[in-house]
Amino acid sequence: MATIAVSELTRAYGSVLAVDRVSFTVGEGEIFALLGPNGAGKTTIVEILEGYRSRDSGEVQVLGCDPASGGSAYRARIGVVLQSAGFEEEFTVRELVRLQCGLFPRRHDPDELIDLVGLADKRATRVKGLSGGQRRRLDLALGLAGAPELLFLDEPTTGFDPAARHHAWDLVARLRELGTTILLTTHYLEEAQRLADRVGVLKAGRLLTVGTPDELRAGSRLPTVISFGLPAGCSADGLPALSVPPQFREDRVRVVTHDPLPDARRLTEWAAAIGTAPADFTVAPPTLEDAYLALTEEPADVG
């Protein structure tokens, strides 16, 4: 049975149709990322799934319950990590985590949880002495306090430096290993590519597509870009025939191709024949971000 099953979910605020007949499922142990531009409807969907917001129509089942009527028993089974939880600044990390763990019947050991989120050396630090990234780790510890079967992560690494972001990604990977199902929202496409088993892309309340990051990249039909520096003494005329005319930018050549393999083969054979390796030869297939931008920048499908 799916951990989350949403069918034809609809929610309007006055004349704004924030969520328009959205359907998707999330399997047990899966990491699912909801993506979409500002105002696409992500928060509305997540809050309906958490049981904090009502819906106008559609079916929603989460952990076998309807969140609208699940009450506190339902909410004890989920973990919610918000973007900016307000903390009691005078509490220490350990005090806050212990208090939060005490609220749940099924709970983590507070000290293990502090270790898990990488705050072991900040156990006795007051919240007011934590950096922004450390506060986000504390957010995560508090969201995990009830050993949730399902975790909602709302933009978990916004404001993180690169090292803290990688640490958070490792942590999510460990949670996956522990079997936690995760619904993630993020504006970082690299984060979705790294973490999500599947992603759903929303725009103006409609779910445009659902698939694995690789399926979305392949489905985008965007070209691959082969680029390299022209070796000294070589002219553009000497390049082999390719599936498309190459473009020249300063001293670099760009081949924007839907047929990358034969083009790359011709170019490497050409390089071998002239005996000089082109500088910084790269083959860049479309990224999830490219596919996402192509999808969300298309005119809206009305109907």
Ligand SMILES: Nc1ncnc2c1ncn2[C@@H]1O[C@H](COP(=O)(O)OP(=O)(O)OP(=O)(O)O)[C@@H](O)[C@H]1O
């Ligand atoms: N309480 C509310 N009252 C009126 N309109 C709302 C309310 N909450 C959201 N909306 C509108 O519903 C739409 C969807 O908003 P929502 O917050 O779900 O989007 P989002 O995808 O989470 O955006 P973001 O990426 O900016 O967080 C937007 O047009 C927003 O203005």
